[in-house]
Amino acid sequence: MPCRGAAACSALAPTLPSARTVAAGGQPMQLPADPIEAARTWARHDPDPETRAELEALIARGAREELAERMAGTLRFGTAGLRGVVGAGSNRMNRAVVIRASCGLADWLIERGLAQRGPLVIGRDARLSSEALCRDAIAVFAAKGLEVRHVPEPCPTPAVAFAARACGAVAAVVVTASHNPPEYNGYKVYGPDHVQIVPPVDAEIAARIAAAPFADEVPRVDDPLAHPRVRPLEGLRERYLAALDGCLAPRPERPGLRVVYTAMHGVGAAYALAALERAGLGAIEPVREQIEPDGRFPTVRFPNPEEPEALALAHALAERTGADLVIANDPDADRLAVSVPGRTGGFEPLTGNQIGALLGDHLLEHASCDRPFVVRSIVSSPLLDRVAAAHGARSVATLTGFKWIWHAALELEGRGEGTFVFGYEEAIGFSVWSQVRDKDGISAAAVLAQLAERERRAGGSLRARLERLYRAHGVWVSVQHSVWRPGLEGRREIEQAMAQLAERRPETLGGAAVERVIDYREGAQARPSYLGRAELVELQLGESGRALVRPSGTEPKLKIYVDLCAPADGEIARIEREQRERARAVALELARFVGLEG
Template identity: 35%
Template sequence: MHIEKAILDKVNIWLTPTFDNQTQEAIKEMMTSSPKELEDSFYKNLEFGTGGMRGIMGVGTNRINKYTLGKNTQGLSDYLKKCFPGEELKAAIAYDCRNNSNTLAKVVADVFSANGIKVYLFSDMRPTPELSFAVKHLNCHVGIVLTASHNPPEYNGYKVYWQDGGQIVPPQDGEVIKIIENLEYTDVNFNANENLIEYIDVAVDEAFRDSTVANASFETSKSARENLKIVYTPLHGTSIKAIPGVLAKAGYTDVNIVKEQEVPNGNFPTVKSPNPEEPEALEMAMQLAEKINADIVVGTDPDSDRLGVAVRNTKGEMILLNGNQTMVVMTAFLLEQWKKQGKLTGQEFIGSTIVSTPMMLDLAEAYGVECKVGLTGFKWIAKFIKDFPNQKFIGGGEESFGFMVGDAVRDKDGVGAILLVCEIAAQAKEKGSTLYQELLQMYVDFGFYKEHLISITKKGIEGANEIKQMMIDLRENPLSQINGQRVVCVEDYQSSKGKDFMNNEEFEITIPKSNVLIYYLEDGSKICARPSGTEPKIKFYFSVNCTIENLSDIPEAEQLLDAKITNIIKELNLN
């Protein structure tokens, strides 16, 4: 096959003595046996997306390896010196259970230390939320976590956190990227100063555990906690380092761990995907729950920022909740607790994202707080906390199974969220209800919302072009009607413009630019198209709703909303 000259020029740079023999031999092997793979490994540089930089491990500019991460870290070191001239710079580094995460973390530590930056490196894998906590706890200027979240085993990644414990956002990310892009690989200093690398573990673990219990527990009685039967799975990931200890400290004694998934393993041998969004990932936990008659199932992804939750429905069957459902249950509970404690003054806010359920807006209105809505990714919720210091952040989430309780952690936090969801379930059980019944009552009180997600994977160069074309088609040939309902409004976050068709008015969108398109229909339905920032996917989000008077109306309403989603998907040719 023909490979473009620009790609071959990059390849030839990687065949120079700057790169080790093993790397050079791997490239030569690809040149003869896998030219297609060679092209994919070099056709672009890995980019920062929604959740940092994520990619397949291997050699090349479009892969995660010591050189791409070394160059990132060198650029970040240069940027830190520019931002904090004359200060003694400090960095915290954590990593998850993935293959090579520990060695890649040491590479990052080496480059920071080689640039005179003090490094706090966790001595073993730790959850991502603990890294966010540690950045503030240790007064660091920056934090790095090596993780690819819920991606398949061949992936790894690099997430950058700033002083506040939140991920970097514009304009900082652009400034860092500009510095990185101007570097040559010969500029990277890999010569570690071991005197500047300090290993951390137990002391930070204890502080994180104490903070989590203080933030996410709400006067649940001792007996209620002891009476809640929990099944927990870390899905071979890092949460095993934190969640059992947090639940024990909070007083939960009946915690049953899925033994086959207890030991960290970067190959994730018992699941197709270590993602609690996928029902299959929690299958073993659900089986154990049926066997022991558990009240609740909780599970996390490999770096423990996402959580999956299953509870018993009105028939006593164990069912999985989606991310929107867990988010509204947790948010409503937090709002009610703050109200009981007399802490709602009108200066509080909750956080959500443009692709998440609009039910969050109804909750905020009912409790007299603001709901700040940003782009996908918890870095935007963390930015709200930083940008509005006079307002208190209660909690917030996004549809992709993430939640954040309070501001001690500035990223989605599966550890704190699991404790919170257990508090809700324990209190509900004590009063003769269930977490699921609490959710159903919310549908009566605030409106019945139902959401659905379709995720289409398109790999490689061709896939990226297909996704690009899908978005072009949606923009250039806008739909005026979907499922018999008029389109009343379209928001294009790439152009920062919206159009209200009912009043024939255009308006500016003040949220930062992003490749997202949202259609609103006259019946309150919402359809969103968004290419993923970290995976070769395009995602379509659907939200439909109706009002109901009583719990007895739910079955009929659910059928109506399911049919509505099915018809919309069919009309968009996505089935």
């Protein structure tokens, strides 16, 4: 398996030219402070009759509290771009918000002298509003004079990230809300380096969005898909799969691994099934009820493969067919979930940290480059650090989000400090090759399936390989506890919880002493750029583990992560069970400490 590195297929991020001022096409949008008057002003300029009528109905009812929430500023760039509930208002995901966001992005590209250096690539998932939002974005980009390459059909997010590199794009946009519930949508932006935008670029683009006029004043072409500056990206799937072949081991002569696959009603099936076939498996059985794209997600309440109920149909099919492995993508196919036969029957999901340890160990074992390094998000298990050390490799931690993982990979390679081999985050996001500078659930599925087949042929399994890692590096157990707090009041409660940790810290957690506290809101100047300032607090418990607290970047919740390690001096299943119970207790104790229970 070749060790290609982050910069193997194109140059590193271009040096950005200095900015020049560009007119947005009208006066900057200004909204009154009063929520009803703000809603009335927004509605007058909303080009979408449906959301305009939605706001007007709320105004007529005098729904001040709801309007205050809908008009509470504008959607902000979070962990994965703009994301929010679809609906009317400046603080919702809708056509007006996308039009203004596209205006700001286009103006930033023009200011930086990038607009004429290459195309902008855009794609979308299969959510109910994605096609309309994508057309609006294209209409703005074309009117601004940008060359646009659009994927004509719903497609995986990693395919758009791949296309950005393949086309030498100056930027890329994906209209997607990934694994969020059906009522959400989002707007994900990749910069000239084909990585999701990070500071200061995100703030610069946000400033251009803030300077944009009302949506109905932003220039747009009438028929964007027929415009001469807009061309479809044909044959993207074939190009992606052909490139993926270089990342895979040779196909086994007599494959026998039996796999159940689900696309979770998303856009991954055509890519993933073809990738798994190229990986060389014995049999691939798709979950028919979930194989076609459907933005209503009719068989799952929450289309997140981390949720046990989301995998119920796949597990049932795997039991009926005697499968060896369950593979699931989330709706935009940038994440990978894996389940294996349980110790006492049925199927059990592996955690993102377990998959990350398996993939990292496998890829480092077969890396053929000098000074390989792996990258994990700070909230992902330190087990990868120990695995990397055993292979003589470096392990680097970054802020949460794949934008930081790939920012670190490019920075380290650019300084000649080694070659990127693997990156992951505990939320089942994995990067196994450098053609896609983001998490990619399709390529990761193919590589992991080949690992599973290799272990099967040797008389083992993924679980057995994981237990070998535990024997060598300790039994690591990770638990995440989320406290949901929607709405403006919920946002204030989460802010108060984080403020609590700035004022005082617990002395013990789960009976272990808190030996060190790292507040990532402070001291950023002394850390690498990819581990800079963040709303994150880490409480270290010595060799036994740690706990971390942060607000979610995409959802209204506070996240608590607990990683505990115990010696593998007995039955692994028993040690895992005991450590998991202890980790849950630590998470609940910490939630109570910051005043957020439930």
